[in-house]
Amino acid sequence: xxxxxxxNEPVLELRRAPARQGLLDALAELDTTLPLRSPAxxxxxxxxxxxxTSTDPSDPSRVVALAPCGGADAAGAAVTSAQQxxxxxxxxxxxxxxxxxxxxxxxxxxxxxxxxxxxxxxAGKPWAEADADVCEAIDFLEFYARGALALExxxxxxxxxxxxxxxxxxxxxVVAVIAPWNFPVAIPTGMVAAALATGNTVVLxxxxxxxxxGFALTAVLREAGVPPDALALVQGxxxxxxxxxxxxxxxxxxxxxSGAVGLExxxxxxxxxxxxxxxxxxxxxxxxxxxxxxDGDADLDDAVPAIVRSAFDYAGQxxxxxxxxxVHEAIADALIERLxxxxxxxxxxxxxxxxxxxxxxxxxxxxxxxxxxTAQAAAAGRVVASRDELPAAGWYCPPTVVADVAPGTxxxxxxxxxxxxxxxxxGSVDEACDRVDALPFALTGGLFSRNPDTVAHVARRSPVxxxxxNRKITAAMVGRQPFGGNRLSGTGTKAGGPDYLMSFVExxxxxxxxxxxGLVV
Amino acid sequence: MGGGATAGVTQDDVLAVGRAIHAALPxxxxxxxxxxxxxxxxxxxxxxxxxxxxxxxxxxPACHSLDDLARHLTGFLGEVGDRPPAIAAAMRxxxxxxxxxxxxxxxxxxxxxMAHRFIVGASVPDATGVLRExxxxxxxxxxxxxxxxxxxxxxxxRYARRCREALQALADAHRDLxxxxxxxxxxxxxxxxxxxxxxxxxxxxxxxxxxxxxxQRDAAVRLRDLLRTARELGAHLHIDMESFDSREAIxxxxxxxxxxxxxxxxxxxxxxxxxxxxxxxxxxxxxxGCARDVPRRHPLVVxxxxxxxxxxxxxxxxxxxxSVPVFEVKAESDRNFEALARRxxxxxxxxxxxxxxxxxxNLRSVAYAVAVTRALGLSDDDLELQVxxxxxxxxxxxxxxCGLRVRTYCPVGDLVAGMAYLVRRLLENTSNEGFLSAQHExxxxxELLAAP
Numbered sequence: 021x022x023x024x025x026x027x028n029e030p031v032l033e034l035r036r037a038p039a040r041q042g043l044l045d046a047l048a049e050l051d052t053t054l055p056l057r058s059p060a061x062x063x064x065x066x067x068x069x070x071x072x073t074s075t076d077p078s079d080p081s082r083v084v085a086l087a088p089c090g091g092a093d094a095a096g097a098a099v100t101s102a103q104q105x106x107x108x109x110x111x112x113x114x115x116x117x118x119x120x121x122x123x124x125x126x127x128x129x130x131x132x133x134x135x136x137x138x139x140x141x142x143a144g145k146p147w148a149e150a151d152a153d154v155c156e157a158i159d160f161l162e163f164y165a166r167g168a169l170a171l172e173x174x175x176x177x178x179x180x181x182x183x184x185x186x187x188x189x190x191x192x193x194v195v196a197v198i199a200p201w202n203f204p205v206a207i208p209t210g211m212v213a214a215a216l217a218t219g220n221t222v223v224l225x226x227x228x229x230x231x232x233x234g235f236a237l238t239a240v241l242r243e244a245g246v247p248p249d250a251l252a253l254v255q256g257x258x259x260x261x262x263x264x265x266x267x268x269x270x271x272x273x274x275x276x277x278s279g280a281v282g283l284e285x286x287x288x289x290x291x292x293x294x295x296x297x298x299x300x301x302x303x304x305x306x307x308x309x310x311x312x313x314x315d316g317d318a319d320l321d322d323a324v325p326a327i328v329r330s331a332f333d334y335a336g337q338x339x340x341x342x343x344x345x346x347v348h349e350a351i352a353d354a355l356i357e358r359l360x361x362x363x364x365x366x367x368x369x370x371x372x373x374x375x376x377x378x379x380x381x382x383x384x385x386x387x388x389x390x391x392x393x394t395a396q397a398a399a400a401g402r403v404v405a406s407r408d409e410l411p412a413a414g415w416y417c418p419p420t421v422v423a424d425v426a427p428g429t430x431x432x433x434x435x436x437x438x439x440x441x442x443x444x445x446x447g448s449v450d451e452a453c454d455r456v457d458a459l460p461f462a463l464t465g466g467l468f469s470r471n472p473d474t475v476a477h478v479a480r481r482s483p484v485x486x487x488x489x490n491r492k493i494t495a496a497m498v499g500r501q502p503f504g505g506n507r508l509s510g511t512g513t514k515a516g517g518p519d520y521l522m523s524f525v526e527x528x529x530x531x532x533x534x535x536x537x538g539l540v541v
Numbered sequence: 542m543g544g545g546a547t548a549g550v551t552q553d554d555v556l557a558v559g560r561a562i563h564a565a566l567p568x569x570x571x572x573x574x575x576x577x578x579x580x581x582x583x584x585x586x587x588x589x590x591x592x593x594x595x596x597x598x599x600x601x602p603a604c605h606s607l608d609d610l611a612r613h614l615t616g617f618l619g620e621v622g623d624r625p626p627a628i629a630a631a632m633r634x635x636x637x638x639x640x641x642x643x644x645x646x647x648x649x650x651x652x653x654x655m656a657h658r659f660i661v662g663a664s665v666p667d668a669t670g671v672l673r674e675x676x677x678x679x680x681x682x683x684x685x686x687x688x689x690x691x692x693x694x695x696x697x698x699r700y701a702r703r704c705r706e707a708l709q710a711l712a713d714a715h716r717d718l719x720x721x722x723x724x725x726x727x728x729x730x731x732x733x734x735x736x737x738x739x740x741x742x743x744x745x746x747x748x749x750x751x752x753x754x755x756x757q758r759d760a761a762v763r764l765r766d767l768l769r770t771a772r773e774l775g776a777h778l779h780i781d782m783e784s785f786d787s788r789e790a791i792x793x794x795x796x797x798x799x800x801x802x803x804x805x806x807x808x809x810x811x812x813x814x815x816x817x818x819x820x821x822x823x824x825x826x827x828x829x830g831c832a833r834d835v836p837r838r839h840p841l842v843v844x845x846x847x848x849x850x851x852x853x854x855x856x857x858x859x860x861x862x863x864s865v866p867v868f869e870v871k872a873e874s875d876r877n878f879e880a881l882a883r884r885x886x887x888x889x890x891x892x893x894x895x896x897x898x899x900x901x902x903n904l905r906s907v908a909y910a911v912a913v914t915r916a917l918g919l920s921d922d923d924l925e926l927q928v929x930x931x932x933x934x935x936x937x938x939x940x941x942x943c944g945l946r947v948r949t950y951c952p953v954g955d956l957v958a959g960m961a962y963l964v965r966r967l968l969e970n971t972s973n974e975g976f977l978s979a980q981h982e983x984x985x986x987x988e989l990l991a992a993p
Binding site: 328367 | 620
């Protein structure tokens with residue numbers, strides 16, 4: 021099976037009016053079908069409960085999806101189903117599995133406007149990012165399909181006369197995918213696609229805030245030919261996730277989410293349960309405290325818009341979002357003034373309206389957390405940009421910039437996950453690097469400098485998984501910017517990169533003696 | 542008979558005009574100019590070196606000391622693979638502190654010298670001498686205020702204020718100048734002397750590709766104010782076109798505002814049509830329709846350009862996997878330029894209140910527009926030609942000598958803020974496909990005048 025080379029799914033050209041209209045039409049159509057039934061789906065059984073609801077973050081009175089709230093029982097049943105399906109699915113060749121994933125990519129392509137509209141409603145994602153979310157899901161399907169084909173060929177080994185050595189990679193078993201709400205289509209699709217491509221079977225538990233997206237992507241995969249017992253969907257909250265992690269029959273856990281949950285997963289997965297015959301492997305992506313260093317020679321015409329987008333796109337709810345600016349004192353005042361002015365003109369509003377720069381945060385609890393951190397930063401620093409008027413309904417938080425926060429304030433080292441940005445002055449790039457180095461997180465980072473020596477120096481010193489130079493630090497593209505963090509940000513696996521599938525397989529070496537009675541056969 | 546031989550204009554007609562303009566090009570050039578040209582040729586010859594020099598010119602305003610300047614320069618030059626002796630010498634200088642100071646001073650002076658060629662003054666009062674001298678030599682001007690990008694409301698207000706002050710200063714500077722009839726009137730009436738080009742992206746921080754109405758609404762407030770000022774002063778206000786991301790917003794904004802009853806009596810205003818855009822013929826028709834259907838005292842000026850954001854448009858489209866909005870083959874752009882020039886002139890000849898302004902340094906494009914004008918029975922005064930200060934100086938003199946109306950687009954602003962602009966101009970100048978470089982290489986005149 022040979023495929024054309026991978027290419028990223030092009031995002032919509034929203035600068036053209038017909039493209040915008042297509043999305044608005046899709047949203048209007050979606051609204052006529054709300055609330056969506058988003059059942060759990062184990063084998064051929066659908067469980068149509070209503071215990072779990074997702075609502076529109078920009079208008080919490082609008083219910084987007086209704087789902088059951090499964091617990092340990094549902095998780096157990098799902099693992100049983102996936103375990104039963106493992107033998108057959110793992111025995112299909114990579115070519116067949118790739119073909120299924122490519123059909124799923126095609127299915128998503130056909131439903132792009134509808135899926136983007138669902139992201140807008142269920143996750144409060146502005147249009148450009150909702151569209152990019154669906155494109156990234158398509159990219160993962162296309163990219164891992166190709167990766168699985170390449171992996172099936174194995175790797176060459178040293179051969180001597182009289183023996184034949186082969187190295188191949190086989191699936192590990194049942195993979196529990198525990199997904200976040202902030203990339204409600206892309207991230208679960210990516211983790212599921214990687215597991216399926218390599219011959220594993222999957223139990224997917226989407227975030228409780230995004231059951232509608234979880235069901236929609238499962239439906240696309242099933243429709244494309246993923247067997248019912250190769251992919252189970254469990255809807256639920258933390259209890260279901262914890263049960264999946266603890267289940268002795270689960271071989272691999274793929275998780276993207278908060279640091280606290282990630283650490284708990286690692287702890288639980290390390291515990292050997294009775295009947296367990298395999299060490300659990302964890303692919304964990306957690307948070308960040310992402311800094312952008314701005315050197316004295318930066319072009320502020322470029323840096324200011326890029327910083328604003330890095331910090332405030334999707335209301336700062338990306339794990340890659342910028343939350344600290346470390347600026348050279350020589351240009352700090354100019355940067356702060358321009359940044360403040362640029363943040364003051366940000367349009368705060370409903371994500372479904374074109375022109376909204378900053379939408380709501382995901383839920384009430386998130387809004388409280390962001391306001392708590394904002395107050396903490398304000399008390400320890402100087403607020404240079406904020407907003408008094410916000411839309412009345414919805415979980416909106418004012419986009420805020422706080423300068424010169426006192427060192428040691430927790431907001432400088434903890435993840436906020438909201439539209440809050442702090443700015444600190446540094447005397448040199450090295451001082452900025454020291455501050456980055458002192459953080460436990462190492463996910464993304466940015467640098468604005470026009471000196472090639474400075475760029476090389478920071479690239480060498482920076483511990484982050486993804487360093488972006490003279491551009492925004494969000495919007496990693498599959499195949500172009502393999503994404504994932506180091507240190508306490510994650511296990512160092514890179515989604516959308518050439519090595520990612522290795523986390524879902526185990527290597528097997530077969531050595532065959534080809535000498536029989538002194539004769540090489 | 543080439544592709545230009547359409548409806549009454551033969552290749553011979555174009556050749557005749559082209560030869561006449563070419564014959565009027567200045568010959569004995571000053572040694573200073575010749576030296577600049579040699580430096581340009583030198584940079585144009587090597588892509589890596591050119592990139593290094595552009596990056597250097599770009600960063601000069603952000604360097605805080607001569608030492609810092611030199612460190613950047615040697616950093617960029619260090620990435621050039623094959624180093625000519627002069628570059629190797631610069632790298633050696635960069636190894637010591639004293640050497641860096643000398644290198645920084647020399648390179649800063651070099652950049653400043655080049656900037657003076659393109660930027661006529663730090664402010665309009667500063668530039669008045671140059672502008673008046675151009676007028677005396679039979680050349681009109683349009684001033685463009687350089688500055689940093691607008692990312693805040695305060696910056697938009699500041700730019701609008703600078704534009705108001707510039708309009709006032711331009712009106713003052715042109716008041717007591719001697720008459721130059723062919724610069725001041727055409728068959729449709731009087732032409733303002735004072736002429737300012739403005740950028741919508743500088744008038745609002747809210748230009749969003751996916752929400753054109755947003756920037757349109759915000760810029761309208763400031764642009765309306767400028768239109769009023771221009772009307773009071775009897776000046777012309779020209780609204781520049783920029784990258785494709787803002788094209789819809791700018792086109793809608795200008796068409797809407799000029800249609801407001803308040804502006805039916807003035808000022809004189811203009812728009813820009815970019816021939817490198819594949820869909821430019823549609824916009825051309827909209828402009829013509831607007832000039833025909835919206836009664837205004839001053840005819841709409843349509844400046845036809847090739848377009849200055851070619852690289853940006855191609856890179857952006859490729860990065861996103863979009864179809865490229867510009868013609869990727871230069872000849873297609875050139876052919877479209879001629880077709881659009883013809884369309885505008887035909888509309889004018891058919892009685893539409895529209896003033897075509899053909900802005901190009903390509904002798905063939907200019908000669909074609911002049912030939913079409915004459916073939917349509919229009920007077921030479923019914924056509925305006927435009928060139929860029931620093932790049933089109935020779936062509937400007939030749940066109941003026943031929944009795945054609947030429948307007949020179951003059952950037953104004955301090956050299957530091959103007960650097961980004963300067964780099965763009967340099968990019969255009971040293972592009973290997975550019976007409977000017979072909980001219981330097983001594984391409985035969987007939988070849989330069991061949992139909993694209």
